[in-house]
Amino acid sequence: MTELQAKHWLLPDNKVLRQLESSLKTRFSMQKKPGNKLKYQLQDDYDWHLWHAGYRLFKTAQCEFRLESPKGSICEIAGENARFWWDFPDGEFKNILKRCIKLRALGEICRFEITESTIDLLDTERKTVARIKTTTFFTEDAETPGQQFLSLIPLRGYQNAFNKALELCQAQLNDDAPEPSLDKLLKILGIKLKEKPTNKYGITPSEPCEQAVLQMCKSMFSQACKNEAGVILDTDTEFLHQYRVAIRKARSLINLMKKAFSETTHSQLKTELAALASPTNPLRDLDVFLLDKSYYQSLLPENYAPGLETLFDHIAKERQVAYKRVVTLFKSRAYRQKCKTLEVLFSSAPSFETESSHKPVLTMAKKRTYNRYRKICVLGNEINDETPDADVHELRIECKKLRYLIEFFSELFPEKRISTLAKSLKTLQTILGNFNDYSVQKEFLAAHLAKEKDAEVIAAINGLIAVLHQKQLQERARVCKAFAEFSNTSIATEFEQLFAQ
Amino acid sequence: MRVISCYSMKGGVGKTATAVNIAYWAAKSGIKTLLIDLDPQGASSFYFRVKPTKKNWGSKFFKAYKELVQHVKASDYENLDIIPAHLSFRNFDTMLGDYNKRTARLRKILKGMSKEYKLVVLDCPPTIGYLSESVFTASDLIFVPVIPTTLSERTYEQLNQFFKKFNYKRNRLVPFFSMVQMQKVLHKRTMETMRSRYNNFMDTIIPFSIDIENMGEHRAPVDTYARSRPANKAYFSLWKEMIPLIKKS
Ligand SMILES: Nc1ncnc2c1ncn2[C@@H]1O[C@H](COP(=O)(O)OP(=O)(O)O)[C@@H](O)[C@H]1O
Ligand SMILES: [Mg+2]
Numbered sequence A: 001m002t003e004l005q006a007k008h009w010l011l012p013d014n015k016v017l018r019q020l021e022s023s024l025k026t027r028f029s030m031q032k033k034p035g036n037k038l039k040y041q042l043q044d045d046y047d048w049h050l051w052h053a054g055y056r057l058f059k060t061a062q063c064e065f066r067l068e069s070p071k072g073s074i075c076e077i078a079g080e081n082a083r084f085w086w087d088f089p090d091g092e093f094k095n096i097l098k099r100c101i102k103l104r105a106l107g108e109i110c111r112f113e114i115t116e117s118t119i120d121l122l123d124t125e126r127k128t129v130a131r132i133k134t135t136t137f138f139t140e141d142a143e144t145p146g147q148q149f150l151s152l153i154p155l156r157g158y159q160n161a162f163n164k165a166l167e168l169c170q171a172q173l174n175d176d177a178p179e180p181s182l183d184k185l186l187k188i189l190g191i192k193l194k195e196k197p198t199n200k201y202g203i204t205p206s207e208p209c210e211q212a213v214l215q216m217c218k219s220m221f222s223q224a225c226k227n228e229a230g231v232i233l234d235t236d237t238e239f240l241h242q243y244r245v246a247i248r249k250a251r252s253l254i255n256l257m258k259k260a261f262s263e264t265t266h267s268q269l270k271t272e273l274a275a276l277a278s279p280t281n282p283l284r285d286l287d288v289f290l291l292d293k294s295y296y297q298s299l300l301p302e303n304y305a306p307g308l309e310t311l312f313d314h315i316a317k318e319r320q321v322a323y324k325r326v327v328t329l330f331k332s333r334a335y336r337q338k339c340k341t342l343e344v345l346f347s348s349a350p351s352f353e354t355e356s357s358h359k360p361v362l363t364m365a366k367k368r369t370y371n372r373y374r375k376i377c378v379l380g381n382e383i384n385d386e387t388p389d390a391d392v393h394e395l396r397i398e399c400k401k402l403r404y405l406i407e408f409f410s411e412l413f414p415e416k417r418i419s420t421l422a423k424s425l426k427t428l429q430t431i432l433g434n435f436n437d438y439s440v441q442k443e444f445l446a447a448h449l450a451k452e453k454d455a456e457v458i459a460a461i462n463g464l465i466a467v468l469h470q471k472q473l474q475e476r477a478r479v480c481k482a483f484a485e486f487s488n489t490s491i492a493t494e495f496e497q498l499f500a501q
Numbered sequence B: 001m002r003v004i005s006c007y008s009m010k011g012g013v014g015k016t017a018t019a020v021n022i023a024y025w026a027a028k029s030g031i032k033t034l035l036i037d038l039d040p041q042g043a044s045s046f047y048f049r050v051k052p053t054k055k056n057w058g059s060k061f062f063k064a065y066k067e068l069v070q071h072v073k074a075s076d077y078e079n080l081d082i083i084p085a086h087l088s089f090r091n092f093d094t095m096l097g098d099y100n101k102r103t104a105r106l107r108k109i110l111k112g113m114s115k116e117y118k119l120v121v122l123d124c125p126p127t128i129g130y131l132s133e134s135v136f137t138a139s140d141l142i143f144v145p146v147i148p149t150t151l152s153e154r155t156y157e158q159l160n161q162f163f164k165k166f167n168y169k170r171n172r173l174v175p176f177f178s179m180v181q182m183q184k185v186l187h188k189r190t191m192e193t194m195r196s197r198y199n200n201f202m203d204t205i206i207p208f209s210i211d212i213e214n215m216g217e218h219r220a221p222v223d224t225y226a227r228s229r230p231a232n233k234a235y236f237s238l239w240k241e242m243i244p245l246i247k248k249s
Helices: A014-025 A092-101 A159-172 A182-189 A209-225 A228-233 A238-256 A263-291 A293-299 A302-331 A333-347 A361-381 A389-408 A415-449 A455-486 A489-499 B015-028 B043-047 B065-069 B087-097 B102-115 B130-138 B150-165 B185-197 B230-248
Strands: A007-011 A029-033 A037-044 A056-060 A064-069 A072-077 A107-122 A128-139 A147-154 B002-006 B033-037 B080-083 B119-123 B141-146 B173-180 B205-207
Touching (some): A007 A014, A014 A107, A014 A128, A072 A092, A147 A159, A147 A182, A228 A302, A263 A293, A263 A333, A293 A302, A293 A455, A361 A389, A389 A455, B002 B230, B015 B043, B015 B141, B015 B230, B087 B102, B141 B230, B173 B230, B205 B230
Parallel strands (some): B002 B119, B002 B141, B033 B119, B141 B173
Antiparallel strands (some): A007 A147, A037 A056, A037 A107, A056 A064, A064 A072, A107 A128
């Protein structure tokens, strides 16, 4: 048996609907069920992660959340202020949010209203044999005209009735429209779909190196600045994080491609960028610590809980102070001027002061990447289980630089091969990164220790430092094996083929 | 997928009223439900306003799932579909007599329904024979409405004897009191004695109610026209009580 499919039309006006009703009346009894106007908000995070993952999240005025995907919809009720995945009750809904938006906050993309009315078409027993549904979208400002769709919905086992009704609909209405969709509504509302972020900068292989690097820096820098508003509103911690990531990338790029600039230009750019990011260090450190609250709680036995709680209170207060400082900074004239200067520097024409500045960017990118890879091989091979921590940290930093090089210039190379290389490097980086994170966490706590007088808090801090130290030792023990895996011959061949010249 | 049935050897005890309202509540709780009206009188089909197919198809009922599924009709309610009865269903017992493995037949053809449905509700005619034995074999649980009178008590006793004799699992029988008039001394007394004799009676009692009688007038589940009335609450609580039993079965 072939399944009947619902049919949809765009309704030009209510006159057409009335005409259709009177023609349907010749064949069916009808029962009208007018619908209420329901208010909806389309929600997503700043990057539209849900949208790009194929989900649509609606919030009603009653704080009911409905997550729709081609597979079906899941409903959940949460508080008025639910914004993060952890604000929702346990279940599939929460899991999807966690997976898609991670540390991001949900916010409103747009508001609209929908009225759904139905007309049941009845047979002589007054049994419904098909349904007409009208869906009307309204935007909140009355000036935008609502759009109205009409759908004819079949009921199983009533094929003849459906066909008859279809005939009557087709006689009155124009061609079928696709299903009434949100994408169309967004267009009416004038909301532009936010593109998935790409790691492309629009550079070409033969472009002079300096020109390409400036263009890339400009794009990274503007990416950073887009996060300022979110930082000031304190929507979520990701805004500051992404801000810092973008600036760090620009700084790294300038350092990695040092030879494209004169000594003075290089040091000017480097210093300006560093000066921009460093005042946000304290806030980011405090954010990171606070985000890991449940992780820290899991590390210590129950009797440390009160001390740990007090520690978190103190850190949260400190965080508010740090946050206000960043806001003041971002709003200051001095800061704005610094940004303006950088913008001008990145937008100006290349000055070609060095020999390398003229060279094709591909040549430079290959050279830098291959040299870096070989340096890592030398460093890594010298590391054994007894090597001092400082050497491990150096290896980590070199790996990070290599990763940046691979990612920055990825559009100049075959996509698949680059992403495979990046993945194998990432496995090593994760272990080195964890090793480093434990150091950073230990240092953060040790630095904070000086500010605490409360014996319980001090005990909690010392407890954490001890546990973190143990964890760091465990991670250290994994470094050699991870490096051995990364330095295998097939990866070496790949590096040689892609980057050696 | 689970299969449940409303069964009693007696007529007029509330089997159909129960099947209709339980199927409705199951569907309303989001469970894809199929109600099959096995009674040639077609009372459940009537309550859902579903006309029987004109085709005289009863003789093909037990042939194959593919045949059966063609007669599925959507009800007016979300998640609830119906296979309406046909007068030719009156010959089911004779027809089944011609099959070997006759009592397993129904169970087998219903298996195909698990692709689409989570629950199948069988509304049964008041007979005992091959059809009812097929129902016993096919059902995970058999809900038996019992009017608390001496005669009904005897009928329920006979059903138990039948199960014992033919080795059907008696723990699949789930009785509940139906059409109860609390003001009647006989009803109260019978309920007491039966509850002490059988420990598997459900807690929920379906009262004798004009609102249930009116189903014939409204041709719809009680909830749609008597939402706040005790009878509606009784069916809802019966359904609530059934959920864990069905899950466990
Ligand atoms: N609890 C009740 N109170 C009053 N009338 C009822 C009740 N249950 C059923 N009836 C009515 O009694 C008659 C028989 O009920 P029905 O459900 O068709 O029984 P069965 O299917 O067991 O033959 C129907 O007219 C029905 O409306
Ligand atoms: Mg009946």
